[in-house]
Amino acid sequence: MSATAPRGPAPGADYPGGVRRLRIALCQVNTTVGDLEANVDRVVAAQREVSDAGCDIAVFPELSLAGYPPEDLVLKPGFVEANRRAPTGW
Helix, strand or coil, X not given: CCCCCCCCCCCCCEEXXXXXXXXXXXXXXXXXXXXXXXXXXXXXXXXXXXXXXXXXXXXXXXXXXXXXXXXXXXXXXXXXXXXXXXHHHC
């Protein structure tokens, strides 16, 4: 993922008329089904990259942490619980 330099007012600046700017990054990360630790690392790295580029919000696809498609993994209670715990390091 490669972030580009922001356009418009500097981060934290207002647009004319007092309107605050809001930069939203649409993030696409290459996840691995079932590899929660690596997927969390990829999401966190992408979030940091877009934040450093001046974005206020990072949006990721559904199931980015679990990897898509998880199929039979969602039937395993341990996998579901691990998904619930995965983002606690943020």
